[in-house]
Amino acid sequence: MPLSPDFRPAKAHAALGPDFYDLVVAADFPKHIIRHRNQRWAARVGCADLTDEEWIVHFGRFEPLPGSFEQPMALRYHGHQFRHYNPDLGDGRGFLFAQLYDRVDGRLLDFGTKGSGQTPWSRTADGRLTLKGGVREVMATEMLEALGVNTSKSFSLIETGEDLVRGDEPSPTRSSVLVRLNHSHIRIGTFQRLRYLQEDANIARLLDYAITTYMPSLWRDDVEARTIAFLEEVSRRVGVMGAQWMLAGFVHGVLNTDNINITGESFDYGPWRFLPVLDPRFTAAYFDETGLYAYGAQPDALLWNLARLAECLLPLASQEGLEKALEAFRPAFHEAFLAALLRRLGIVSQGDEKDTALARVIWPFLQKTRMPFERFFFDWYGGPAAAARAEAGPMASFYAQEDFAAVRADLMQRQTAAGAKIDHAYFARQAPCTMLIEDVEAIWAPIATADDWSLFHAKLAAIDEMAEAYGVR
Numbered sequence: 460m461p462l463s464p465d466f467r468p469a470k471a472h473a474a475l476g477p478d479f480y481d482l483v484v485a486a487d488f489p490k491h492i493i494r495h496r497n498q499r500w501a502a503r504v505g506c507a508d509l510t511d512e513e514w515i516v517h518f519g520r521f522e523p524l525p526g527s528f529e530q531p532m533a534l535r536y537h538g539h540q541f542r543h544y545n546p547d548l549g550d551g552r553g554f555l556f557a558q559l560y561d562r563v564d565g566r567l568l569d570f571g572t573k574g575s576g577q578t579p580w581s582r583t584a585d586g587r588l589t590l591k592g593g594v595r596e597v598m599a600t601e602m603l604e605a606l607g608v609n610t611s612k613s614f615s616l617i618e619t620g621e622d623l624v625r626g627d628e629p630s631p632t633r634s635s636v637l638v639r640l641n642h643s644h645i646r647i648g649t650f651q652r653l654r655y656l657q658e659d660a661n662i663a664r665l666l667d668y669a670i671t672t673y674m675p676s677l678w679r680d681d682v683e684a685r686t687i688a689f690l691e692e693v694s695r696r697v698g699v700m701g702a703q704w705m706l707a708g709f710v711h712g713v714l715n716t717d718n719i720n721i722t723g724e725s726f727d728y729g730p731w732r733f734l735p736v737l738d739p740r741f742t743a744a745y746f747d748e749t750g751l752y753a754y755g756a757q758p759d760a761l762l763w764n765l766a767r768l769a770e771c772l773l774p775l776a777s778q779e780g781l782e783k784a785l786e787a788f789r790p791a792f793h794e795a796f797l798a799a800l801l802r803r804l805g806i807v808s809q810g811d812e813k814d815t816a817l818a819r820v821i822w823p824f825l826q827k828t829r830m831p832f833e834r835f836f837f838d839w840y841g842g843p844a845a846a847a848r849a850e851a852g853p854m855a856s857f858y859a860q861e862d863f864a865a866v867r868a869d870l871m872q873r874q875t876a877a878g879a880k881i882d883h884a885y886f887a888r889q890a891p892c893t894m895l896i897e898d899v900e901a902i903w904a905p906i907a908t909a910d911d912w913s914l915f916h917a918k919l920a921a922i923d924e925m926a927e928a929y930g931v932r
Contacts (some may be wrong), residue, residue, distance in 0.1 A: 463506075466505025466523070468526030469527060472555060476593040479659070481532070481578065488619035488636065493615070493616065495597050496614075501559070505562060518638045521613075524556075527558055531572070532555045533551075533579060534549065535580075537652040538716040542719075545654070547580075548717055549579070550578055551582065552573060555569055556572055557569075568641065569643060570640060570910070573636070574593065574635055589628055590908070600612055601613065602707075604926065605932070606706075606931075607706075608707050609725060616637050619635055641726055647716040647771075654771040663682070670859065672690055686776040687784045694719075695787045697719060697723045697765060697793035698761070699791055700756075704725065705758070706803050709734075710752070711757065712730040712731050712747070713743075714757065733832075734754060737830075737832055739755025824862050830854065841881035880928050886928065
């Protein structure tokens with residue numbers, strides 16, 4: 460079947476020129492077995508009617524999509540990794556394969572890869588992705604999308620038939636190639652590279668491209684004015700993303716500047732985790748020994764990264780103006796945090812002061828009692844309409860504690876949000892859908908030992924049900 464009429468290809472990134480990327484060739488894999496194709500998003504961008512063979516041609520062998528790039532681009536960037544600057548980064552196992560437009564809202568979207576082979580930035584690495592790593596990324600993005608986080612979408616996962624050696628997995632382990640759908644792959648680290656190389660003209664070029672392509676309403680004829688407007692908007696978007704993580708109970712794990720893009724979209728999942736209980740010190744990466752990127756440290760880590768972007772823009776605007784622009788982060792984070800809290804509870808706002816007060820009783824209750832994080836939001840979705848169900852359920856002893864009294868009093872004064880699907884079948888489950896580390900390992904074990912994907916597909920179905928219940932899909 461051909462691509463549908465809804466398929467609208469693009470090749471905007473090519474206009475930046477060769478100072479920003481290297482043309483590369485995808486690896487020639489011995490096998491191609493489709494393990495996940497995201498039909499929901501494929502329909503949205505006009506690729507749903509591709510046969511499996513055609514899907515493999517484009518998303519496993521990376522033959523060009525008509526009208527987009529003739530050859531993939533490995534993007535150039537630098538970055539701070541755990542606060543240490545690294546000038547030897549860049550797309551080392553991925554590339555920008557194609558661009559196209561979202562037929563629903565008209566946004567430009569990127570097809571980016573992970574595990575597609577070596578590039579000039581691979582150094583001594585093999586440019587590959589383990590199958591387990593691919594499965595983990597699908598799990599992360601599906602769960603985050605269902606919980607209302609602005610995230611990249613895992614569009615395709617294909618097993619590729621190679622044996623890989625890794626220090627953090629039993630080896631040899633199976634290989635895969637992932638294609639993700641992103642709004643942008645321009646990172647803070649993309650600007651950092653240009654600042655490091657003192658390419659001020661290219662900083663201005665990248666800024667203008669970013670504004671005209673992704674944020675056209677920010678255009679100002681004055682260079683300094685549009686630079687400050689850009690940093691303010693990026694700070695706002697990253698603040699919203701960080702708040703969404705906090706209410707999803709999500710820990711990204713590696714909040715390096717090369718993992719933060721300018722459109723405020725969560726992406727590039729390595730050692731991620733979801734909270735079992737509310738613990739500000741909870742980390743995702745075993746090598747994060749100081750807790751630099753712990754759950755509770757994520758807002759400050761994001762703001763630190765934004766300050767590095769501000770430094771890159773100093774050739775174009777005053778320090779005073781850029782510092783002022785960074786101030787957009789905290790109010791955006793605060794507003795998005797409260798909005799996500801109300802959405803997760805399915806209740807109506809009573810204004811900033813009262814909503815903040817609600818957050819200030821919920822968070823200490825969750826932290827002190829170690830109430831299962833996802834369970835609380837599952838039980839109390841609908842506010843007062845959920846009380847009977849919650850207090851008769853398996854967590855009743857938590858809700859009988861004195862520490863819960865203030866939370867309950869506030870929730871019982873709330874109105875259930877219009878359209879909240881409190882009678883959805885999802886809320887009749889015995890337990891909420893979760894994506895804890897034990898869930899991931901349980902899904903992977905039968906894949907690794909018996910090539911049994913039934914738990915993987917069952918989990919995706921459960922996430923679909925949850926997303927439908929919360930009105931995300």
